[in-house]
Amino acid sequence: MTKNTIKTPARPDTVRLQRISQAFWESAALMSAVELDLFTAISSGANTIESAAKAMDIEVVNAERLLVTLTAMDLLTRTGETFTNAEDVERFLVRGKKSYAGPWMLFGKPGWREWGKLTEHLRAGREDERRLGMYGESFTVERARKYHQATYSIGMGAARRFHRQVDLSGRRKLIDLGGGSGCYCIVAAETYPELKAEVLDLAPVVTVTREYLEENGVSDRVSASTCDFTTDALPHDADVAIMASNLPQYNREIIADVIARVHDALQPGGEFHLIGEMLDEDGTGPLAPALWGLTEALSHSTGLAHSIADCVFYLEKAGFGQLSVNEFIPQTLTRVTGFKAD
Numbered sequence: 001m002t003k004n005t006i007k008t009p010a011r012p013d014t015v016r017l018q019r020i021s022q023a024f025w026e027s028a029a030l031m032s033a034v035e036l037d038l039f040t041a042i043s044s045g046a047n048t049i050e051s052a053a054k055a056m057d058i059e060v061v062n063a064e065r066l067l068v069t070l071t072a073m074d075l076l077t078r079t080g081e082t083f084t085n086a087e088d089v090e091r092f093l094v095r096g097k098k099s100y101a102g103p104w105m106l107f108g109k110p111g112w113r114e115w116g117k118l119t120e121h122l123r124a125g126r127e128d129e130r131r132l133g134m135y136g137e138s139f140t141v142e143r144a145r146k147y148h149q150a151t152y153s154i155g156m157g158a159a160r161r162f163h164r165q166v167d168l169s170g171r172r173k174l175i176d177l178g179g180g181s182g183c184y185c186i187v188a189a190e191t192y193p194e195l196k197a198e199v200l201d202l203a204p205v206v207t208v209t210r211e212y213l214e215e216n217g218v219s220d221r222v223s224a225s226t227c228d229f230t231t232d233a234l235p236h237d238a239d240v241a242i243m244a245s246n247l248p249q250y251n252r253e254i255i256a257d258v259i260a261r262v263h264d265a266l267q268p269g270g271e272f273h274l275i276g277e278m279l280d281e282d283g284t285g286p287l288a289p290a291l292w293g294l295t296e297a298l299s300h301s302t303g304l305a306h307s308i309a310d311c312v313f314y315l316e317k318a319g320f321g322q323l324s325v326n327e328f329i330p331q332t333l334t335r336v337t338g339f340k341a342d
Contacts, residue, residue, distance in 0.1 A: 024115075029069045034102045038066065039075075039085050039093040048244040050120075053176045099157065107150040114298045131230070133203055133249055133301025144204040145211075148181040150244075152212060155183035158244070158329070159274075163191050165326070165335075166273065168240060171195055177229040177258070177338045178242040180205060181212045182222060184242050189218040198235060200227035209336055230254050234265040245333065247276025247311075248292040251302040256314045267341045270321060275336055278334040279307040286331040311336045 033039060041047075042056035052064035067083055070076045076083045085094070114121070130136055150316040162184060168174070169192065176184050179199035188197050199209050201224065209224035227234070229243075230250065241262050247255065261273050277289035293305025308325055311334075315323055320338025328335040 013153060015047060016180060024112075026073055027108075029066065029073065030075065031106055032092075033070060033075070034068060034093060034105045035093060036066075038070075040091050040095040042083055043090060043094045044259060047084065047223075047271075049081070049083075049278075050310075052083070054281075063212075071247070071339075094136055101153045101157075103150040103152075104154040105323060109277055110146075111295075111298055118294075118297065121300065123304065124297075124300055128300045129302050130300050131302060132298060133299035135249075139202070139204055141204045141207045144202075144208045147213070148205070148208050152181040152316040155245075157182060157185040159183035159335070160240075161328070162244075162273070162275070162335075163187050171240045171271075172199065173235075173238040174240040174242065175216045175235055175240065176236040179224075179242070181300045182209045182211065182224065183212075185222045186213065186218050189221045190216075193306070195221070198238070200225065200226040200229050200234070202228060229258060236265050237267070238265070239267040239270040240274045241270070242275065244273075244275035245277070247274070247278065248289070248296055248305050249301055249303040249305060251307065252310065252314075254302065255306065255311075258316060259314045259320075260318040263320055263340055266308055266340045268340060270340045271338075272315070272338050274311055274315065274336045275333055276311070276326055277305065277332060278311055279305050281307060281309050283307050288332045292319075306315070308334055308336070 005189065008228070012320065036058065038052060038056055039292050041052050042263040044055075046052050046055040047065045049067055050060055052067060053060045056063060065076075065328060067076060071078045071083065075086050075089050079084060084096035091099050093105065094100065095102060106295045154238070161269035169186065171192070172195065172198040174185060174188050174195060176182070176197065176199050178201055179185060180201060182199045186220045187200055190196055199206070199213075203207060206226050210219065213219040213224060225235075243262070250258070259272070259274070277292040278291050279285065289305050291301065312325065315336060315338040318338075319340070321341060322339040324337045326335045326337065
């Protein structure tokens with residue numbers, strides 16, 4: 001005799017929603033681990049709860065709370081009483097390594113309180129919009145220095161990836177719009193001894209840029225110039241232009257205008273690389289670009305998340321040809337490249 005089993009469809013529960021609503025708990029755990037230098041301690045051999053507590057100078061019970069949580073987050077692996085860093089943690093969150101990205105992990109912490117006021121920011125009207133968002137009169141040299149300490153820690157890796165993907169042999173001059181700490185230009189100068197480069201950014205940032213250029217020993221071939229690239233004239237002697245990781249800070253009209261002026265300023269045959277947090281063609285994701293667009297509500301900028309289709313349209317409208325779309329950082333950054341006719 002066969003018994004028929006009727007399967008009842010699974011009812012929705014709140015597990016996913018709770019996880020999302022409590023996601024900032026995980027962010028806090030990661031940030032505290034970076035601030036306490038836990039991952040460096042574990043890498044150096046302080047890999048038990050007691051030894052890690054001593055290295056972090058915190059109570060053993062608090063070390064246990066933190067290590068257990070980080071293990072559940074798959075940032076640590078536990079074998080008996082010892083812990084090891086996950087592969088990505090070991091590479092990027094152990095202080096002293098060339099790839100150390102600790103400052104970038106703490107990048108969002110200054111804005112923590114403002115995220116708690118997101119509803120209030122979203123209700124702001126057009127009268128509260130700021131063309132340059134966070135880059136207003138209150139953006140001082142000191143703020144720029146703290147900001148770019150974080151971006152430099154991750155930007156050098158992105159710049160090396162770009163120069164592995166793109167061959168600039170034979171090019172004479174590169175300009176980087178909103179280049180910040182100058183990572184793309186620094187690596188360009190290290191890679192191509194014949195290439196000159198210029199970082200274009202706001203005055204407080206340029207002060208900091210020059211410090212990084214001097215620190216990396218490239219200030220003889222890489223310069224930094226004060227320029228609001230959304231309104232100011234661009235140099236006309238470059239045959240390569242890059243705009244990286246600042247796309248969501250501006251609205252569609254501003255981006256389209258900037259790209260059109262880049263096209264006009266480039267030398268014949270020049271190339272432009274737009275590297276940004278782009279949504280897929282259908283605008284449904286990925287999450288990281290969408291969140292970067294949402295971030296702009298906190299500073300009341302006009303910015304938002306742009307799609308790949310948007311960016312291709314901007315370049316086509318400006319007159320660029322030979323367009324290509326390339327994944328740059330999975331689920332985060334896309335590179336759209338175009339060439340000016342000879």
